[in-house]
Amino acid sequence: MNINIINKSNFKxxxxxxxxxxxxxxxxxxxxxxxxxxxxxxxxxxxxxxxIPLGYEGQIRGRSGLALKHGITLANGIGTIDSxxxxxxxxxxxxxxxxxxxxxxxxxxxxxVFLKYEKVELKIVSELDETYRDDGGFGHSGY
Ligand SMILES: O=c1ccn([C@H]2C[C@H](O)[C@@H](COP(=O)(O)OP(=O)(O)OP(=O)(O)O)O2)c(=O)[nH]1
Ligand SMILES: [Mg+2]
Numbered sequence: 001m002n003i004n005i006i007n008k009s010n011f012k013x014x015x016x017x018x019x020x021x022x023x024x025x026x027x028x029x030x031x032x033x034x035x036x037x038x039x040x041x042x043x044x045x046x047x048x049x050x051x052i053p054l055g056y057e058g059q060i061r062g063r064s065g066l067a068l069k070h071g072i073t074l075a076n077g078i079g080t081i082d083s084x085x086x087x088x089x090x091x092x093x094x095x096x097x098x099x100x101x102x103x104x105x106x107x108x109x110x111x112x113v114f115l116k117y118e119k120v121e122l123k124i125v126s127e128l129d130e131t132y133r134d135d136g137g138f139g140h141s142g143y
Contacts, residue, residue: 001053003114008088009047011106023061023111026091034103036095041075044091044109052083052114059113060091066109071097074110081112 007013014024028034029047036042052058060079066072075094091110095101103109 001114004051006049007047008049011047014048014112023113025063025108026089026110026112028103028105028107028109030103030105033105036072036093036101036103038095038098038100041092041094044093044103046089046091048089049086050081050089051086052081054083055116056083056114057081057117059115060089061111061113063108063111070099070101071095072101
């Protein structure tokens with residue numbers, strides 16, 4: 001699938017690092033390093049602008065190495081890039097680690113995965129169909 005992209009960053013286009021990689025790594029398009037103290041968060045620009053075909057979304061996901069080694073993750077869990085968004089893709093990083101972490105220009109800070117989604121029609125009913133689980137959840141089946 002083709003995605004139209006405008007690259008206003010100081011870097012080359014993101015690429016899949018391996019043949020089977022699901023995500024394209026996104027680089028911090030910053031001039032100066034950004035220092036994140038524990039629990040600080042920052043909106044990091046990528047310099048990338050895309051036009052996703054209708055019916056698809058872009059998911060911004062964290063990088064496991066950054067999360068494991070430094071506690072650097074996304075403040076919004078998974079970011080959603082809507083197909084009609086034409087602004088700059090930005091990454092909301094948070095430092096959940098115990099140490100100060102510095103983001104340097106060009107660091108690969110997150111990844112984007114493109115997915116199909118379903119658009120639904122919500123239909124009001126008075127009762128839902130029965131299931132064995134019923135309203136059990138949140139660990140009710142044990143750990
Ligand atoms: O990590 C993210 C999340 C979102 N966006 C951009 C693309 C997305 O299409 C738009 C809106 O995102 P979202 O719907 O998650 O934010 P909102 O708080 O609901 O804002 P809005 O009212 O603009 O939809 O912001 C990013 O660049 N990075
Ligand atoms: Mg929204």
